[in-house]
Amino acid sequence: MQVLTPLFHVFVFPGFLFLIAFGLFASWVDRKLVAKMQNRVGPPLIQPFADLIKLLAKEDIIPESANRAMFAVAPLVAFAGVVASAIYVPMWSAQAANSFQGDLIVVIYLLTLPAFALFLGGWYSTNPFATIGATRVLSQLFGYEVPFFLACLGPALAGGSWSISEITAAQADGGWFIAAAPLSFIVAMIALIGKLERVPFDIPQAKTEIVSGPEVEYTGKRLALWKLSFLAETIVASALIAALFLGGPHFWGIPFGDMPAWLAGLVGLIVLAVKILLIVFFLSLTRAALARIRIDQMVEWCLLWLGIPALVNLGIIIFTMS
Amino acid sequence: MTPEQVTQRLTDRLGEGLLSTESAGEKRLYCTIDPKGVVDAADELFNGAGGRYVITAGTDDREKNDAYLVSHFFAFDDDDFYVTVHTRVPADDPRIQSITPTIPGAGWAERELQDLLGVEAVGHPDPRRLVLPDDWPQDVHPLRSDFTAQDKPDAVLDGTPKMKSAPEGSVMVPVGPYFPTQHEPEAFSVFVDGEVVVDSDYRGFYNHRGIEKLGSSDLTYNQIPFIAERICGICGFVHSCAYCMAVEEAAGIEVPRRADYIRTIFLELERLHSHMLWTGVAGHIIGFDTLFMQTWRMREPVMWLCEQLTGNRKTYGMNIVGGVRRDISRDDFPRIKKVLSDIEREWTALQEAVPGDSTLVGRLGNVGELTPEEARLLCSLGPVARASGLAMDVRVDHPYAAYDELEVEECVEGGCDTLARTFVRLRETPVAISVIRQCLEQMPEGEVRAEITEEIPPGLQGIAAVEAPRGESFHWVLTGEENRPERWRVRAPTYSNLQAINPMIVGDVLADVPIDIGSIDPCYSCTDRMAVIDRRSGEVRVVNTREL
Incomplete structure (x- = not known):
């Protein structure tokens, strides 16, 4: 059993299977919401799953001029990084599947792996659109990653811990850190758009400019893996923001302590899922309401309008704590 | 002068x-x-x-x-x-x-x-x-x-x-012949240094099927309007109208006034749905799909209206030398007015929202710049010229059809950039609505087609220019023997405007290239003049007389 539990965490919940299933569901929610905002009908529930199956069945082509190893490994690295990070994010109770002091830093770094892998995969596929997209991935990374990290520091300081689980536990009495760090929360939400490369920050993929950028040469299974990586990252990063700012699986008035463990876990998971879907709703709203901006505008805007508010909020937290 | x-x-x-x-x-x-x-x-x-x-x-x-x-x-x-x-x-x-x-x-x-x-x-x-x-x-x-x-x-x-090869120190990025935002075949070679465009080259005319040759060898005067209408999937009526007007001028045929008004109504309906289509496509190019979906939803009633009036959403088959083939009944007026007022209401909201939308203004402003002098030298037309401050609109400058009796506002902007071209088209949409309304009020009763009894003599020439949604469409006809023109020349506005792409995109970054190209509202099939494709078999073929 002691051997099986970590395997269960990695492959079933909250890892591989759960991330895929919930990621597909969240992507359906996203597509349906955007469709409604655009006066369209939108896809049926099964659509993201059908798309995935179709992609898996398609031919897998590696361009002749590409670096085969890098090209093939990049999507695996991205997906592995996201699944690994899910272990340290609380999903059903304040305690994640595993935790230690400093796992916040590890998770933030693991969540940047998809971007780095996307850069490498795009760069080594040698397609001009892919290489341009790859350089945009890196430029964009500098735009959102620093503010995102600064924003995550806010709850860490407020909770007095570097462990996500402990930060979540510190909010169990209802004092969510969104109250202590409102600016950090907004910054984290906007930086999340950049991290997930969605409108208005879908600059590296920009299908109407550079034909989906780094992914342009990917087909079949590997393309499916890229799509899955970003779906899974949507879930994990949203769960991370929920854990840091919105009390994770907690909600006022739900007496987790009085319930049997399995029920508490189930209710906690549902509460978290609702919070994740709210974050997805925010992502859908920005996708429907905004146009894609240029990379130079993005980096400048993010460093100015995300970086400074995140720093200000940190200053306020440090000032009020001392 | x-x-x-x-x-x-x-x-x-x-x-x-x-x-x-x-x-x-x-x-x-x-x-x-x-x-x-x-x-x-x-x-x-x-x-x-x-x-x-x-x-x-x-x-x-x-x-x-x-x-x-x-x-x-x-x-x-x-x-x-x-x-x-x-x-x-x-x-x-x-x-x-x-x-x-x-x-x-x-x-x-x-x-x-x-x-x-x-x-x-x-x-x-x-x-x-x-x-x-x-x-x-x-x-x-x-x-x-x-x-x-x-x-x-x-x-x-x-x-x-x-095609040209990339200059020293730059990389060629292909935009076409298949590109997500260019819905027709065309090939731009864009030479970039980093992301900055240093030069470009164009290869097009993949759709060229020698329609002018057909006009002077295989078709007759009254067959050409139907093939002329198929030059373009958006502004086809412009071409059949311009061709007919050129022949009418050459042969001295007097068109009934009511036919002039009906032509004007359809020309403006085309401008209406063309500008709405463009606004949506522009939104799509810069990743703003909501704009795309909403403007196309607003546009759809115009297509339905055209279907009611002519039997077709597009390619109406209305024009013929001497007038039009169908009348517009007074019973259709309420529906036309309803469609117009619906569009006007929503369009006004859109027109007010765009200048305040910082992402749109940020993406469209200060890119794709074309100075007035460049526009003059490259003979730019329509919204491209008007956005560069050149007051030029065939409807005002060379009134044709019923425009001599109508009020048309000339929408000129001084911004010289992609944003200015957007504003021109946003402003022209209500103008089109107002022109259609004037037509409905002033349209006289009477015949819609002149009887042509005599054969058109050879050696006469006629010029017709029509303000298409993209600028001046120019047709020249030299009459010939055997009931067909000796020479029929078609010049669509994109033919001129495409030549202005290079000065627009040089100095911009690659991210701006698709919207810069999009900002001239390019119509490659107009420029190339005609492709007929059998959609079931995918075969490309040239239409002959018997089939027409």
Whole structure:
């Protein structure tokens, strides 16, 4: 059993299977919401799953001029990084599947792996659109990653811990850190758009400019893996923001302590899922309401309008704590 | 400037070189000059008299005059007349001085002249092939009379690259022939240094099917409107209308007033749905799909309306030489007015929202800049010219159909960038609505088609210009024997506007290229003139008379 539990965490919940299933569901929610905002009908529930199956069945082509190893490994690295990070994010109770002091830093770094892998995969596929997209991935990374990290520091300081689980536990009495760090929360939400490369920050993929950028040469299974990586990252990063700012699986008035463990876990998971879907709703709203901006505008805007508010909020937290 | 003053200037400049002049009414001046004076004449008209270069047409006139007829057309927009400069190039030495060094906007027209008629433009700065495919033999020129529309020359591949290669230190990024935001075949080679565009090249005309050749060899006067309408999937009515007006002018056919009004209504309905379509596509290009979905939803009732009025959403088949084929019933007026007021309400909201949307303004502003002087030299048209501050609108400058009795606001912006071109189109949509409303109020009763009893005599010429949603569509018809034109020249607005893409995108970053190209509202099939594709089999074929 002691051997099986970590395997269960990695492959079933909250890892591989759960991330895929919930990621597909969240992507359906996203597509349906955007469709409604655009006066369209939108896809049926099964659509993201059908798309995935179709992609898996398609031919897998590696361009002749590409670096085969890098090209093939990049999507695996991205997906592995996201699944690994899910272990340290609380999903059903304040305690994640595993935790230690400093796992916040590890998770933030693991969540940047998809971007780095996307850069490498795009760069080594040698397609001009892919290489341009790859350089945009890196430029964009500098735009959102620093503010995102600064924003995550806010709850860490407020909770007095570097462990996500402990930060979540510190909010169990209802004092969510969104109250202590409102600016950090907004910054984290906007930086999340950049991290997930969605409108208005879908600059590296920009299908109407550079034909989906780094992914342009990917087909079949590997393309499916890229799509899955970003779906899974949507879930994990949203769960991370929920854990840091919105009390994770907690909600006022739900007496987790009085319930049997399995029920508490189930209710906690549902509460978290609702919070994740709210974050997805925010992502859908920005996708429907905004146009894609240029990379130079993005980096400048993010460093100015995300970086400074995140720093200000940190200053306020440090000032009020001392 | 009046036609008399233009004649005087040409006489002063060319002396003996001005062989003859002929006026057809107050609005047309046809000059015949000696080929040696063609550059002087072009310079005098374009730079001296302030005319606008329109297009060049080449005609095989070897049977009658043992020469090729090369005609340059100029428009005088402030004074409502067109000047045509005919030159006869001897058949045994088919060469003429290029006017492109004087008028950069003539570059493509002269390359086309070389390709299709085999008249060499001496001194052309970029004499590469433009229209014909890369594997077309060098000495076969399809517009010559000894080449029939059914001839298929053997392919010759010489293996030389037809497009420019990237300058030192830059990388070529292909935009086309298949590109997500360019919905027709075209190929831009964009040369970038990092992300900054340093130069570009264009190869198009993949759809060229020799429609002008068909018009003068296989079709008859009243068949051409239907094939002309198929030149474009958006502004097809513009082409059939312009063709009919050109023939009517040549033959002196008086069109009933009611037909003029019906034509105007459809021209404006086309502008309405074309601008709405463009706004959506522009949104899509910059990743704003909500705008795309909403404007296309708003546009759809116009298509339904057209279906009710004509039987088709597009390609109405309404025009015929002498008038239109269907009347608009008074019973349809309430529906037309309802569609117009619905669009007006939503469009006003959109028009107010755009200037306040910081992402839109941030993406569209200060990119794709085209100075007024560049626009003049490259002979830009329509919204592209108006966004660069050139007050030019055929509806106002050279009223045709019913426009002489209607109020049309000319929407000029001074921004010279992609944002200004957006504003021009946003503003023109309510103008189109207002014009349709005026038409409904003022439309007289009566016939919709003139009876044509006599055969149209050969050797007459007619010019028609129509303000398409993208700018001036220009048709020139020279009447011929056998109930068909001797020569029919079509110049769609994108033909001119595409030549302005290079100055627009140089200096911008690659991310701006698709929206810059999109900002001229490019219509490649108009420019190429016609493809007929069987959608079931995917076969491309040329339509012949029997099928029509």
